[in-house]
Amino acid sequence: MNRDEAIDLLKQKGYxxxxxRKDILWFFEEADGYRTAKDLTRFMENNYEGISYDTIYRNLHLYHDVGILEATELNxxxxxxMNCTKHHHHHFICKDCGKTKEIAVCPMDDVINALSNYxxxxxxxEVYGLCPACKTA
Amino acid sequence: MNRDEAIDLLKQKGYxxxxxRKDILWFFEEADGYRTAKDLTRFMENNYEGISYDTIYRNLHLYHDVGILEATELNxxxxxxMNCTKHHHHHFICKDCGKTKEIAVCPMDDVINALSNYxxxxxxxEVYGLCPACKTA
DNA sequence: TTACAAATCGTAATCATTACGATAATATGA
DNA sequence: TCATATTATCGTAATGATTACGATTTGTAA
Structure with missing residues (x-):
């Protein structure tokens, strides 16, 4: 998903x-990886001095709820x-810079059979480690 | 790992x-699944009125550090x-009761090749859902 | 442009977790 | 067994991320 698609989706849903909101989308599009609420706050404060926590967290939740952002828990x-809605896949996540790389493998097909009554x-x-850039840095 | 093995490990490491500490091990042995610090606190308060947060968290960290407990982040x-140290495997985790079921599949062999410069x-x-017991309850 | 719903502000509250000085308990060697 | 050093625990306050909310401002559609 890119910024324009996200804005269309927002409007379509009546938001x-x-x-x-546009700047938040810009931030995540540029980031190209995982970022925290704190990261976003730091960025937003450059443009909007005294921006409220309420605004940060309300919009993060909104974007997550409508599928613009995906979330995970790290440390x-x-x-x-930014959510990749095109097709189902998983991520390698760099512990240093938060950038991700798509992983083609999904083991669920094998698992479903083994858990038939669940x-x-x-x-x-998720796979964690260092991306090539952070590895050599 | 069971309680006795854990106690031996503790002593061996000088703790x-x-x-x-024995009661905490008993709690996790009985639990047979994932539990929070709050769950443990509730249990411990029955036997030790006014037990300190310090004791709860210090021992959880200690047990995690020496490999008696394994941890994950849920909600x-x-x-x-309790840590299963016998061999590498993953878990199905019941969202209701926290109990786990071992999953034989590990997709890492396929992944390692695809991430050669990482x-x-x-x-x-981890797979989440309802175990057969909670499903019918 | 107006009106109204939605968004944001400013700030306090909450919740899990961490921290720390003072006190108590345990293991071990005499 | 007993003394003692070391580790564990207590009691409580602090921290850090997140949530909550009444008051105010802003975007959008008519």
Whole structure:
């Protein structure tokens, strides 16, 4: 998902595309990886002095709810990134810079058979480490 | 790992096997699944009125550090369970009762080749849903 | 342009977790 | 067994991320 698609989705769902909301989208588009609420706050404060926590967290939740952002938990903090809705896949996540790389493998096909009498609602497969850039830095 | 093995490990590493520590092990052995610090606190308060947060969290960290407990993050709270050190595997985790079922599949072999210029430090594969007992309850 | 719903502000509250000085308990060697 | 050093625990306050809310401002559609 890119910024324009996200703005269209927002409007389509009856939400307003405010300046702050557009900037939040810009931030995540540029980030190209996982970022925390604190990261976003730091960025937003450059453009909007005294921006409220309420605004940060309300919009993060909104974007997550409508599918613009996806979330995961790293070191006890929620991290967000632009949602890739095109097809189901998982991520390698760099512990240094938060950038991600798509992983083609999804093991769920094998798992579903082995858990026939369980109700599967969700799953998480993530690989952590250092990306080539951070590895040599 | 069971309680006795855990106590041996503690002593071997120079830690004292106090009554509270033994009770914490008993709690996790009985639990047979993931539990939070709050769950443990509730249990411990029955036996030790006014037990300190310090004791709860210090021992959870200690047990995690020496490998008696393993941890994961569910709904923004750290959860702990007895560590299964026998062999590498992953878990189905019941969202209701926290109990786990071993999953034989590990997709990392396929992944390692696809990420040859990345440094892989860790990975997480978890499946969430309802176990047969909670499903019918 | 007006009106109204939605968004934001400013700030306090909450919740899990961490920290720390003072006190108590445990293991071990005499 | 007893003394003692070391570790564990207590009691409580602090921290840090997140949530909450009444008052105010802003965007959007008519």
């Amino acid at each position: 307003k595309a405010t300046g702050k 006890g903090e929620k991290h967000f990134r 109700t599967i609602e969700d799953h998480k497969f | 004292k096997a106090t009554g509270k 923004g709270e750290k959860h702990f369970r 440094t892989i430090e860790d990975h997480k594969f």
